[in-house]
Amino acid sequence: MDIQTKMIDDAAIVFAFKNEGRKEEAFTQLVKKYQERLYWHIRRMVVVHEDADDVLQNVFIKVWRHLDNFKEESGLYTWLYRIATNETMTWLELQKKRMSISLSDEESPVVEKLVAQKDFDAHKIEWKLQQAMQRLPEKQRIVFNLRYYDEMPYEQMSEVLGTSVGALKASYHFAVKKVENFILNHAL
Template structure:
């Protein structure tokens, strides 16, 4: 007995999206397949739940508008992560400009958002790890999040962030050292 193609297979979803009669259903399936992964990726970058939801909504609006132009030169997953990463970084930059804060002030702002989250307990290791991550410079934080939480290979990360794998490995190495040092502090 042969199994039918899964309705959430990326090639099938892309083909269905191109057909006017199945476009909305295909898009709904894409959202169902990737929404949670993208949400947590964005949430780790911006910390705040409401901000993450707003950014994710913008991501899916862009996906809806540009999916017809997707050239399939990378995986759909990689393309979606690139959009989510860029939207998150754009949001962070707008927040910095809006608040007219220096980078270090902005990073302490992220830490303050983290501390305001429901259930925050600075003594718990998971919260201390989040504080350590938020203390990283933006590029190192992004690389650390993609590698540590999403277990994204450097090659995929290179596509998402459009930089060399060597630079990513160096950024991740420095980020890990900084996180380790932060976690050793009392």
């Protein structure tokens, strides 16, 4: 992300987008600014690059369609994360339905895809952490993802997920303990 992109204010992007003559330019700036963050948010949930790319494209198509009606009651960043999270959840639900075997809430349809990833090494701590994360229930996984990796403040997370700050703190606490236990139990 270059300095110029970082400098561009969200409000200015939204304002420019609502001007028909500058719409495309504003949208390009918005994609440049948020693509990487949203990509990783999605990728950690769906694991496979091609799937993450598909979901990311769907997210930006929605953004293009609805940014005109964006009320600016919440920040653009929060709004984008909300769309990305919903799209990811919808995608995961679809995957579960497509799979012939029934999965419990604690089983993610992407656990198997994780071990098939290029350079996967079950002994490496970063892969172990991903394995532990994929075994969390979906909502807890999103909370862990947003807090641990995106370092999102709880108040903002509350806006993204529509859950109280207290519930999110508790959820993160449980998620951390579960991840930790998995890593300790699968130590070399």
